[in-house]
Amino acid sequence: RKEVEQDPGPFNVPEGATVAFNCTYSNSASQSFFWYRQDCRKEPKLLMSVYSSGNEDGRFTAQLNRASQYISLLIRDSKLSDSATYLCVVNARDSNYQLIWGAGTKLIIKP
Amino acid sequence: DGGITQSPKYLFRKEGQNVTLSCEQNLNHDAMYWYRQDPGQGLRLIYYSQIVNDFQKGDIAEGYSVSREKKESFPLTVTSAQKNPTAFYLCASRRGISLYNEQFFGPGTRLTVL
Numbered sequence: 001r002k003e004v005e006q007d008p009g010p011f012n013v014p015e016g017a018t019v020a021f022n023c024t025y026s027n028s029a030s031q032s033f034f035w036y037r038q039d040c041r042k043e044p045k046l047l048m049s050v051y052s053s054g055n056e057d058g059r060f061t062a063q064l065n066r067a068s069q070y071i072s073l074l075i076r077d078s079k080l081s082d083s084a085t086y087l088c089v090v091n092a093r094d095s096n097y098q099l100i101w102g103a104g105t106k107l108i109i110k111p
Numbered sequence: 112d113g114g115i116t117q118s119p120k121y122l123f124r125k126e127g128q129n130v131t132l133s134c135e136q137n138l139n140h141d142a143m144y145w146y147r148q149d150p151g152q153g154l155r156l157i158y159y160s161q162i163v164n165d166f167q168k169g170d171i172a173e174g175y176s177v178s179r180e181k182k183e184s185f186p187l188t189v190t191s192a193q194k195n196p197t198a199f200y201l202c203a204s205r206r207g208i209s210l211y212n213e214q215f216f217g218p219g220t221r222l223t224v225l
Contacts, residue, residue: 008151032210043201043216044154051211087153091210098169099214101146103153 003027003100004090010106017078021105023088024070033071034089035062038104044087048073075107083109113138115217117202122222124189124196132187132220134202142205143185144214147171147198154201160185161208189222197224 005024013019025033032051036044048055050071054063061074075082088102115136124130136143142161146154156169160179174193179185189196199221203214 004153034213041199041221043219045216046213049211049213089214098156098159101154103151 002102004088004102006086006088006102006105008103008105010108012108012110013078015078015080015109015111018074018076019078019107020072020074021086021107022070022072023102023105024068025088025090025100026069027090027100028069030069030090032091033062033064034091034099035060035071035073036087036089038085038087040084047086078109080109080111083107115202115204115215117200117217117220119220120218122220124222124224126224127191129188129190130222132189132200132202132222134185134187134217136183136185136202136204136215136217138204138206138215139182140204140206140215141182142208143179144203144205145169145175145177145185145187146201146203148201149198157187157200195224196222198222 003026034049035047037047038044048062050062050064059076063072085104085106087104090100118133144159145157148154155171157175158177160166163182166179176188201219202217205212205214
């Protein structure tokens, strides 16, 4: 089992819809979590940090479920510009403070 | 502007050649990282450095070498021992190794072996 797993997609979603996707992690000692966004042929950019039970930033909401070991990302009122690959990242104490990256979920917003 | 720069943006290498990818940051971050990304895959860690003059191997260090002589610089050399070096290489930095510090990335270097 991979340490961080994501559904690769693609998720094809009409503009204006709400979309959610999950990321599962295997290490129960994981302490902090991040969502990054990566556009085609570009570098990843931080979208949200996820602390404690989760947080919200505008149209984006991230939730953490420690019991089931997953984090989720919800995007409301999706825009064409939201089309990208969304990478889940986990930082665990017993990984020498490295960040463990999921392979990403591709999202395509259609007009 | 503070940030991370990588050069060159595109690099072509003949088989058997060593090449060096540059990474510079002016964010005053302690930690720096090199990742490799292949199409449709996640980021894989090559090397990382938490302080000057110290670095550790990541998951796929074979065929690569690094140095950290200055806080702001972390060059990566892709040696001829790396059998499949064609990939997108990303350099990143973090303010420290606290659990809650996020990584910031440079724009990347695309390496192609001819």
